[in-house]
Structures are given as C-alpha cells and as structure tokens.
Amino acid sequence: MEALFFILFGAIAVGGAVMVVTRRHPMVSALYLILTLFAVAALFVLRHAHFLAAIQVIIYAGAVVVLFIFVIMLINVPESRLPVERATIVRVAGVIAAGLLILESAVLARRFAMPKAPVSGVGTVEAVGRALFTDYLLAFEVTSVLLLAAVIGAIALSNKKL
Amino acid sequence: MTPIAMDTGALVRGLYCILPEMVVIGTAILVLLADLLLPEEGKKRLCHLSVAGVAAAILSALWLGPGKIEGFSGMIVHDGMGLFFTLTILAAALLTLMMATGYSEWEGTQKGEFYALILLSTSGMLFMAEGTDLMTVFLGLETLSIPIYCLVGFHRGRMRSLEGAMKYFLLGAFSSGFFLYGIALMYAAAGTTRIPVIASMMRDARLYGNPVFLAGIGLLLVGFAFKVSLVPFHMWTPDAYEGAPTLVTAFMGAAVKAAAFAALLRVVLLTFPAILPAMSGVLWVLAALTMTVGNFSALLQNNMKRMLAYSSIAHAGYILVGLTAGGVAGGQAVLFYVLVYAFMNLGAFGVIMLVAQREDDGYDIDNFAGIGFRYPVLGGLLSLFLVSLAGIPPTAGFVGKFYLFGAAVRSGYVGLAVLGVLNSAVSVYYYLRPVVSMYMAPAPEGIPVPRPPRSAFSFALCASAAAVLLLGVMPASALEFAERSVLSLLM
Numbered sequence: 001m002e003a004l005f006f007i008l009f010g011a012i013a014v015g016g017a018v019m020v021v022t023r024r025h026p027m028v029s030a031l032y033l034i035l036t037l038f039a040v041a042a043l044f045v046l047r048h049a050h051f052l053a054a055i056q057v058i059i060y061a062g063a064v065v066v067l068f069i070f071v072i073m074l075i076n077v078p079e080s081r082l083p084v085e086r087a088t089i090v091r092v093a094g095v096i097a098a099g100l101l102i103l104e105s106a107v108l109a110r111r112f113a114m115p116k117a118p119v120s121g122v123g124t125v126e127a128v129g130r131a132l133f134t135d136y137l138l139a140f141e142v143t144s145v146l147l148l149a150a151v152i153g154a155i156a157l158s159n160k161k162l
Numbered sequence: 163m164t165p166i167a168m169d170t171g172a173l174v175r176g177l178y179c180i181l182p183e184m185v186v187i188g189t190a191i192l193v194l195l196a197d198l199l200l201p202e203e204g205k206k207r208l209c210h211l212s213v214a215g216v217a218a219a220i221l222s223a224l225w226l227g228p229g230k231i232e233g234f235s236g237m238i239v240h241d242g243m244g245l246f247f248t249l250t251i252l253a254a255a256l257l258t259l260m261m262a263t264g265y266s267e268w269e270g271t272q273k274g275e276f277y278a279l280i281l282l283s284t285s286g287m288l289f290m291a292e293g294t295d296l297m298t299v300f301l302g303l304e305t306l307s308i309p310i311y312c313l314v315g316f317h318r319g320r321m322r323s324l325e326g327a328m329k330y331f332l333l334g335a336f337s338s339g340f341f342l343y344g345i346a347l348m349y350a351a352a353g354t355t356r357i358p359v360i361a362s363m364m365r366d367a368r369l370y371g372n373p374v375f376l377a378g379i380g381l382l383l384v385g386f387a388f389k390v391s392l393v394p395f396h397m398w399t400p401d402a403y404e405g406a407p408t409l410v411t412a413f414m415g416a417a418v419k420a421a422a423f424a425a426l427l428r429v430v431l432l433t434f435p436a437i438l439p440a441m442s443g444v445l446w447v448l449a450a451l452t453m454t455v456g457n458f459s460a461l462l463q464n465n466m467k468r469m470l471a472y473s474s475i476a477h478a479g480y481i482l483v484g485l486t487a488g489g490v491a492g493g494q495a496v497l498f499y500v501l502v503y504a505f506m507n508l509g510a511f512g513v514i515m516l517v518a519q520r521e522d523d524g525y526d527i528d529n530f531a532g533i534g535f536r537y538p539v540l541g542g543l544l545s546l547f548l549v550s551l552a553g554i555p556p557t558a559g560f561v562g563k564f565y566l567f568g569a570a571v572r573s574g575y576v577g578l579a580v581l582g583v584l585n586s587a588v589s590v591y592y593y594l595r596p597v598v599s600m601y602m603a604p605a606p607e608g609i610p611v612p613r614p615p616r617s618a619f620s621f622a623l624c625a626s627a628a629a630v631l632l633l634g635v636m637p638a639s640a641l642e643f644a645e646r647s648v649l650s651l652l653m
Contacts, residue, residue, distance in 0.1 A: 108373065135234075136297065137176075137237075138176070138234035138298060139237065139297045142298065142305060146286070146304050148282065149279065149286070149305055149309045152194070152278050152309075152312075153275075153309055153312030154312075156276070157318065159275075
C-alpha cells in the first residue's frame with residue numbers, strides 16, 4: 001500500500017518537474033512547480049515527517065512560488081516575445097550529467113547506512129517542537145536575533161532620507 | 163502529551179554562557195530605542211551608548227573567565243578559546259565604534275541603524291566563535307553576515323558601495339548554501355551536528371572514509387573559504403572592501419575574519435587530526451594559492467583600500483599556514499595572529515580614514531604624498547601599521563608570522579613555510595610604497611588637509627599602535643594565553 005502511494009506521488013513529482021522545465025510560458029511552469037512541491041510534501045508524509053510536509057506546503061508552495069508568480073506577473077512578458085528554447089549540445093549534456101548525479105546519489109544512499117524503514121515519532125510536529133524548545137533552544141533564540149538584524153538592515157537600506 | 167521538564171539550573175548556566183552576547187544584543191536594542199527618543203543634534207550619544215555597551219560586554223566576558231561553561235545542552239561553550247576570540251572580536255568592535263565617533267559625523271552615518279547593525283553583527287560573531295554545534299556556527303555566520311551586507315551598501319547613493327554590497331550579498335548567500343549543504347551531509351553521515359561528538363566518532367573511525375561525510379566536510383570548507391576569502395573563493399573581496407564605507411571595511415577585515423577563523427579552527431583542530439592525510443593537502447594548496455595570489459595582486463593596486471583588500475587575502479593565507487600545521491603550536495600561532503591582525507588592520511584603515519576625504523580617487527596612493535613630514539604623527543602611525551603588516555620587527559606582525567611559519571616547520575611543512583617567507587618578502591614592496599610616497603615624494607598642490615580626529619578616534623588609533631608595539635616587544639603573556647586557550651579546547 002505504501003509502495004503504491006510512493007510510486008503515485010513520486011511519479012507526480014517527477015512528471016511535474018519535467019513539465020516545469022519543458023513548458024514555454026513561465027506561469028504554467030510555476031503552476032506545475034506547485035504540483036511538484038505538493039507531491040514531495042506527500043512523500044514526506046509517507047516517511048512520517050509530518051512537520052517537514054507542513055513546512056513544505058506553507059513555505060515553498062505557499063510563499064516561495066507565490067513570490068515567483070508575483071514576479072512573473074510584474075514583468076509580464078507578452079506571449080509572442082517569449083524565447084523559443086532549443087535542445088543544444090550543452091543542454092543534452094546537462095541532462096545526462098543530471099542523470100548521472102541522480103544515479104550516483106542513489107548508489108551512495110543505498111550503500112551508506114540510510115535507515116530503510118521510516119522512523120516514526122521523530123518527524124511529527126510534537127517531536128520537532130520538543131527538540132526546538134529543549135536541545136535547540138539556543139538556535140531558536142539566535143534565529144530571532146537574525147531576523148531582527150535582517151529587518152533593521154532592510155529598513156536602513158530602503159529608508160528615503162539618507 | 164507529556165509536558166517538557168524544565169531544568170532551571172541548566173538554563174541559567176546557559177544564560178551565563180552567553181552573557182557577553184546578551185549584553186551586545188541588549189545594547190543594539192537600546193540604541194534603536196534611543197534613536198527614536200533623541201533629538202537630531204543628540205544623535206552622537208548613540209555612538210557613546212554603543213561604545214559603553216561593548217565595553218560592558220568585554221567586562222562580562224572577563225568576569226566569566228577562562229573556565230569552561232557549557233550551555234544549552236552543548237550548543238555553545240564558553241571556554242578558553244571562546245574567551246580569547248570573544249575578547250579579540252569585542253576589542254575590534256570597540257575600536258571600530260570609537261572611530262565611528264568621528265567617521266559618522268563626516269560621512270553622515272550618524273544613525274541608530276548603523277550602530278545597531280554593527281552590534282548585531284558582533285553578536286553573531288560571538289555566537290560563531292563559541293558555537294560547538296554546527297547549527298550555532300551557521301546561525302552565527304548568518305547573523306554576522308546579513309548586517310555586514312547592509313553596512314557595505316550603506317551609502318546607497320554611491321555606485322561603488324552598491325556594487326560591492328550586491329556582489330558580496332550574492333556570493334555570500336551562495337556560500338551560505340554550500341555551508342548548509344555541507345552541514346546537512348555531515349548530519350546525514352554522523353546523525354548529529356555537535357562538533358565534539360562528531361570528533362569523537364571520527365577518532366574511533368566510525369566516520370573515517372565515509373564519502374558522504376567527506377563530501378560534507380569539503381562543502382563546509384568551501385563555505386568557510388568564501389567567508390575568510392581564500393583563493394579561489396576571493397572574487398568578492400576587493401570590490402566589497404573598496405565599495406564599503408571605510409569604517410565598515412576596517413571592521414570586516416578585523417572582526418569578520420576573526421570570527422570565521424575561530425569557528426574554522428574549532429572544526430579543524432577537533433575533527434581533522436583523524437582525516438589529516440586527506441585534508442592537509444587541500445589546506446596546503448589553499449594556503450599557498452591564497453598567499454601568492456593575494457600578494458601578487460596587491461602589487462598592482464594604486465588604491466589603498468583595494469591594496470589592503472588584497473593584503474587581507476594574503477593574510478588569510480598566512481593564517482591558513484598555521485591551520486595546516488595544526489596541533490597546539492599551530493593553533494596558538496593562529497590565535498595570536500588573528501589578534502595582531504585585528505589591531506594592525508584597524509589602525510591602518512583608521513589613518514586612511516583621516517587622510518582620504520574624497521571617495522573613489524581619494525584613496526589613491528598619490529594622495530598620501532608628502533604627508534609624512536607635514537603631519538608627523540599620522541605619517542608615523544600609518545608607517546608603523548604598514549611595517550607591522552609587512553612583518554618587520556619589532557612589531558607584532560613579525561612575531562605573529564614567526565610563530566605561524568615556525569609551527570609549519572615543526573609540523574614538517576617546510577615548503578609551505580618557505581613559500582610564506584618569500585611571499586612576505588614580496589609584500590614588503592607594496593606595504594612600503596605608501597611609506598616612500600609619504601616621506602620621499604613632494605606633496606602635490608591642493609591635497610586636502612587631514613581631518614582633525616576626535617578624542618575617541620585618537621584614543622582608538624593610539625591604542626591600536628600601542629597594541630602593535632607591545633605585542634611585538636613583549637608577546638609572552640599573549641602567546642601564553644593563546645596556548646592555554648588551545649589546550650583547553652583539545653583537552
């Protein structure tokens with residue numbers, strides 16, 4: 001049953017990713033990207049990483065791609081002026097290199113002690129929250145300083161009067 | 163759902179451990195609040211407030227002492243080495259902020275944000291220097307970098323400033339990616355991000371030869387190499403150093419480098435002994451390339467800021483020689499050199515700030531012609547700092563290089579030490595060029611009079627000069643402190 005879902009969502013993710021790079025209109029690509037990200041989130045759920053799945057949907061599908069879509073709409077290139085992409089030698093070589101890299105990662109992952117069965121109870125929201133507020137409390141607090149610094153920097157750079 | 167048991171004692175211990183960081187962050191927030199309340203003509207008080215805050219942080223670090231305090235379940239540790247780097251970074255921040263008293267007035271950076279960004283960046287450096295978990299190191303790195311990106315581009319009206327900030331930001335963000343990817347791979351292989359745990363796993367050979375781990379440590383090294391500008395990851399350095407407001411350039415050279423080397427030293431000293439055969443070759447090549455490319459590029463520069471940017475690349479190479487040597491002697495030499503470099507670099511930039519007044523062409527070496535006899539104090543100070551950077555006795559730069567290359571020879575890297583000495587000989591040419599220009603060349607017509615420094619500015623310059631001379635003549639106690647710090651880490 002789990003294998004069935006894995007194949008289903010894996011196929012959606014890969015198919016969506018292929019569509020992202022092959023579609024001509026950037027808006028269509030962006031929408032397929034959302035599909036891919038959702039499918040990857042489903043794969044995370046299958047591995048019992050519920051927190052990661054939620055974050056995947058909220059941050060990537062929710063925030064990052066929306067930002068992409070805003071940019072595409074702001075630039076708004078008319079359909080007739082979109083460039084026509086051709087399969088050059090470099091691109092074919094790139095696809096082959098990417099395939100080799102995937103193969104290599106798969107071999108490495110099989111050889112070096114990656115847990116086969118999903119570990120339950122580690123990736124849930126509760127477990128992540130517990131780790132965040134005990135062992136990783138300092139990281140959580142330093143992140144708040146980091147965000148403060150980023151906000152101040154943004155204000156300093158966008159201030160009208162200088 | 164079971165509630166989390168709060169261990170109050172451990173939490174208090176953790177807060178003790180990050181006391182200097184908390185003081186610095188608190189000062190940053192105070193500065194922002196005071197910025198709202200102070201009238202326009204009282205803004206110079208912000209600078210005084212920042213100086214007082216950093217001084218308080220130094221006192222708190224001294225109060226904690228060199229005893230080992232672990233905090234937040236091993237995420238951070240205040241040990242001898244942490245104390246050494248904390249003091250170095252805070253001293254650099256203090257001198258920078260003292261120079262800011264004058265600089266902000268001339269350049270219009272008399273703003274709460276400017277000081278708050280410097281302070282927040284300082285806090286990130288402290289986290290990085292004391293972090294014993296790769297996550298703490300990464301967050302410290304980001305907390306130090308993001309304010310620096312903004313500070314480099316603080317003069318929004320100047321093209322150079324914006325160009326430098328953009329290049330630094332893009333390459334910096336890219337290098338953070340490498341850094342994080344490296345951490346992720348190391349975590350995949352080791353199952354933890356605690357540096358001491360990883361080190362002990364490597365000692366009993368559980369991780370030795372694991373390609374995922376080696377790839378991770380390689381990527382981590384690339385991330386560090388970007389931050390301390392090792393060749394071939396140095397492309398951003400000249401543009402960012404030249405474009406940044408000169409005060410920020412001085413701060414970057416002194417403090418950012420210290421923080422990045424602190425974290426790198428912790429990782430290298432603890433984890434590399436086990437995989438030294440694999441890594442020493444990499445470090446050797448990086449050190450040799452960085453020294454050579456840095457020094458030979460500096461030969462060609464006419465702009466003082468660009469010249470010192472390439473010189474800072476070369477100095478990163480010298481420090482890497484000590485890292486390659488490793489062990490107690492190498493670590494001690496690195497600590498001492500980072501401290502010395504902070505003073506020489508800040509001092510040299512301080513004098514340049516006073517002499518050069520126009521942006522862009524104001525920093526040409528020709529502009530320094532003839533000031534040696536007309537302004538003997540300024541000329542003397544700049545000569546002292548440049549001579550120390552070149553590594554000529556009796557300055558601290560000489561002692562620092564002596565120990566770096568000595569450590570390399572003792573560990574059997576004679577070739578690297580010889581290369582370092584040859585490089586120092588080359589560097590004498592470009593360090594002495596401004597000195598020759600100051601004393602031998604006739605002053606051209608119409609060069610602007612150097613600005614009269616404020617008292618805090620003069621104090622900062624004199625303190626740097628005194629440190630360069632004292633550490634050069636009587637280095638024993640600082641060297642002993644450095645040695646004890648490294649021993650506290652390795653025990």
